[in-house]
Amino acid sequence: MTEFLSAIYDHLFVYIGAYMFLALGLMLFTGIPVAIALGGISVISALIAINMDFLGASIFYQIVNRIFGGDGASGAIQNPILVAIPCFVFMGTMLEKSRVAEDLLQILTVLLRRVPGGLALSVTVMGTIMAATTGIIGASVVMMTLLALAPMLARGYSPTLATGTIAASATLGILIPPSIMLVLMANLLAVSVGNLFIGALLPGLVLSGLYFAYILTVATLRPSMAPPLGEHEIDLEPYQRSNLFLFLGITAAGWIVAFFASASHLADAVNWYLIAFLVMFGASALVGRREGNTLLGGILKGFFPPLFLIVLVLGSIFAGWATPTEAAGVGAFGSILLAWVNRTLTWETMTSVVNRTGLTTAMIFFIFVGATAFSTVFRNVYGEDLIIELIEHLQLSPWALLFVLMFAIFLLGFFFDFLEITLIILPVFAPIIRGMAPTFAAHLGMDPPTSIIETQALEAQVIYWFAILVAVNLQTSFLTPPFGFALFYLKGSAPSSVKMTEIYRGIIPFVILQLIGLAIVLEFPSLALWLPEVVFGR
């Protein structure tokens, strides 16, 4: 009997990390909140390990300490980077609830009215600009369905094209910056958020460009799937010339003043070009409000302001004026201003945005806390060594390993949101990726590293590339039938006349486009690495 017990003891001693993962897999499917499953398993495993004299009770102190963060650890609390998350959530929610998103879609429809498939194209463009909105897959898909599906169906768009466009455009938000997922990834992989944002920009635009080209082709070849709008549908009042000149005048004056001021002795006082940009931003919103519901008014108050806001947020990160956290705060403030200009900043809007932001923040960070507890215990029972041993045991080439990891993430994407995948799986994969870095040097167009500094630089590059591959991969996974969970939310919020088979058929071309996009990023890493290099230098 004692032999038996000691055999169990020895077995557990080595494999407790593996059992933690097994238990996690089982627990998640009971449907308990993911964070509680993570926390519960880590505390129970820690108790078992303490009982075996494997760990001391100090493990619990270590957990709370790591949740708190500080000392360069990527904790939840003392971590200036993560402050960006509630701000981005607030900004996205505010743009949605203050109907800025809705107005944007409307003006895009008007602008693209003569282009074949104009409605579907406006959804794609809106998905690209509004990628920031919430960044939580389910919420984005439901929002886009509510805004865009009925108008498309009513104008005779085929349900397959309409639903495919909506699902694909709504999930762009996890890739195109400012994306919450990229903030979390950068934090976990210990790389720069700004750099990752810039890296994701081109791949994101390539994907939305692919969608755009596909919709345009389908609408041109088969007009029955995307009939053009009737001329009578959009009746535009003539716009007032004076307002156009007012806007152009203010904008030009702003830039001219900025040009001369930055050449004068006042050059260093403030960033004059930024001021000119803000003046243009303000003029657009205010003149647009004066102009009202004409084409000019729509462009000035519906199209430019959200576009300028995103440009301001991303531009100030890329230009190095602001950290991502500061940019997020400025973006959140800007979204309040937009709502105010839009005359939708009521007490109810504010309350509902604040409540929703609080709940979404809680949702993201509770998983963060649970995952921190889990990974602390996992590391202390040498779980990471188990994984590395397993990988070595498989004896795969780095390329094969990369494909295995990507496929695993793709499968996980069927069941889990990006939160669980980024927070639980990425920390496990990160050391593997870092280890593979030298092999990928040639593929990334870099020389094999010869010093520690060069190795670190190379590892960072590989991680940027890998993070973007994961983002595109996950987006594909969320769209792939029959499990893809963007489709589930789409079906749930679409009118019941839309059938699941139509959604499946509609999404397949987009999944193929996604795979093409993934292949492009895989084959040409410079797509993700070139722009950051230009902006920041190496």
Add this chain to the structure above:
Amino acid sequence: MDGMLSAARALDRITRVVGKTAGWLILPLIAVIMFDVVTRKIDVTRLYFAEWTATSGISVSTVMQDMQWHLHAFLLMLTFGIGYLANTHVRVDIFREMMSRRSQAKLELFLLIVFAMPFLIAMVAYSWELFTVSWLQNEGSESMTGMGARYIVKSSMFIGFVIMTCAAVATILRLIVDLYGSTRQQQEALDELQIFSSAADELEAARLASERALIEEKRKARH
């Protein structure tokens, strides 16, 4: 059973009040970031504050940056509880959806007692230790010019986990009443529980809204 229900109601109330109040911290957070960014980008204010740092030993910018994550700490920790009560925490719902409501309740009750409570109790106990250690050392900021009194922000973890425990206990009490109370009590408990796949309800509301929108849009398109 009625006592349990009213205890649950009290805990629920505390959790919701704290959670809703903490949600509003996002506004001061945005204001602090804006203030910091603007004052650092304009020469006059930057120089003014730099001089101020030299005389008083407090850097406004460092304090503002510390302030950001202090506010964020309370925002994120104090909303866990309300997030659980409102059922916004992520669940993997695939199999749960297939279960009857009663077995969902039994499973949730079991898992709350076996998994959530040990976790929460451990976190409450050790975050209390984290707080008291900091308090006894009178811990300050790492940077000379930052915000002092580090124990204030460390208390956010303790308070947050206590509030989350309140939410868990309230749900445990209601689930017990829902499973084993009289018919009337069961109904009352059920009305107060939001943990049963409410995502489905939200989706249903969204679906009805898009049905209405479709009819409306069709009418518009015909004119």
